[in-house]
Amino acid sequence: MTKKRVLSGMRPTGPLHLGHLHGVLKNWLKLQEEYQCFYFVADWHALTTEYENPKKIPAFSRELLLEWLAVGLDPERSVLFIQSAIKEHAELYLLFAMFTPVSWLERNPTYKDMIRELKQKDLATYGFLGYPVLQAADILIYQAQKVPVGVDQLPHLELTREIARRFNYLYREIFPLPEPILAEVPKIPGTDGRKMSKSFGNAIFLNDDEETVRKKIQTMVTDVQRPRKSDPGDPENRCVAFQLIKLYFSPEEIAEIVSACKAAELGCVACKKKLAERVIDGLRPLWERRKQLEEKPGLFEEIISSGNERARKFAQKTLEEAKEALFGSKWY
Ligand code: TRP
Numbered sequence: 001m002t003k004k005r006v007l008s009g010m011r012p013t014g015p016l017h018l019g020h021l022h023g024v025l026k027n028w029l030k031l032q033e034e035y036q037c038f039y040f041v042a043d044w045h046a047l048t049t050e051y052e053n054p055k056k057i058p059a060f061s062r063e064l065l066l067e068w069l070a071v072g073l074d075p076e077r078s079v080l081f082i083q084s085a086i087k088e089h090a091e092l093y094l095l096f097a098m099f100t101p102v103s104w105l106e107r108n109p110t111y112k113d114m115i116r117e118l119k120q121k122d123l124a125t126y127g128f129l130g131y132p133v134l135q136a137a138d139i140l141i142y143q144a145q146k147v148p149v150g151v152d153q154l155p156h157l158e159l160t161r162e163i164a165r166r167f168n169y170l171y172r173e174i175f176p177l178p179e180p181i182l183a184e185v186p187k188i189p190g191t192d193g194r195k196m197s198k199s200f201g202n203a204i205f206l207n208d209d210e211e212t213v214r215k216k217i218q219t220m221v222t223d224v225q226r227p228r229k230s231d232p233g234d235p236e237n238r239c240v241a242f243q244l245i246k247l248y249f250s251p252e253e254i255a256e257i258v259s260a261c262k263a264a265e266l267g268c269v270a271c272k273k274k275l276a277e278r279v280i281d282g283l284r285p286l287w288e289r290r291k292q293l294e295e296k297p298g299l300f301e302e303i304i305s306s307g308n309e310r311a312r313k314f315a316q317k318t319l320e321e322a323k324e325a326l327f328g329s330k331w332y
Pocket residue numbers: 007008009010011042045134135138139147148149153
């Protein structure tokens with residue numbers, strides 16, 4: 001029995017942090033058990049917003065792949081690759097562009113949100129408008145049935161389905177209509193309580209060292225209505241660090257922490273010390289795997305080129321099939 005295919009991608013726009021680990025990568029890891037997974041670095045998609053500073057993209061791309069491997073994505077089971085290494089995405093994107101109405105793109109809510117949010121950047125470009133068409137090519141070229149994404153990506157996925165439907169209707173039924181996998185993701189707050197994000201300066205990065213993790217966690221906001229240890233706390237409602245504690249301790253341990261906090265027995269400094277050690281224990285296997293990888297010269301490059309090769313084979317086959325459906329025959 002052939003496994004169903006999963007495809008997902010990430011834009012290389014910065015280092016990964018705990019939000020990515022718990023929100024995305026843990027889910028990707030799990031999906032490897034059940035599906036044939038394709039995971040790729042969407043460097044062309046990064047270019048749609050970073051075209052003024054594109055020199056940063058290669059290093060971020062490498063970093064992304066290193067972290068994926070460090071987290072435990074298995075390059076034997078999953079196909080890990082780089083979008084721009086598979087030119088077939090670009091050709092399918094071009095073919096899709098011919099029959100995709102501009103109105104579908106202009107009414108896309110994620111497009112409108114991003115233009116509004118990134119108003120310091122000029123995103124009135126052809127490439128940015130076409131962002132979801134390229135994403136449709138990424139997904140459909142692997143004939144993926146499932147796409148794990150966040151809610152912000154649902155409009156893009158709906159558009160992918162519309163493009164697949166239109167292709168299948170106009171030419172021939174080639175593309176399955178992909179469905180989202182919306183994982184339940186825990187809310188990961190940054191040290192200041194806002195959503196963890198590189199641009200807020202509140203993130204704990206996966207490649208921070210031990211001391212940095214300790215320091216950052218010690219700055220996490222706790223119950224501000226509890227200035228002294230002798231004041232009873234309300235971790236469930238007022239403590240940012242507690243959001244992380246819920247992820248890193250067992251239900252029994254959590255119950256103990258809550259009652260000690262409420263009884264004013266456990267102080268915030270001591271509590272965050274325990275939390276930091278747990279987070280470090282969680283990150284240690286990542287650091288070790290990454291170190292092993294970096295110690296073997298050429299290994300990383302070998303993994304990536306073999307991933308690219310596997311992706312390319314699949315993509316070539318689908319593209320040939322699509323062109324056959326479209327043009328019928330080749331005369332040259
Ligand atoms: N747009 C996605 C994001 O910003 C990245 C992406 C590009 C993607 N192509 C994809 C995700 C295909 C899933 C499938 O997160």
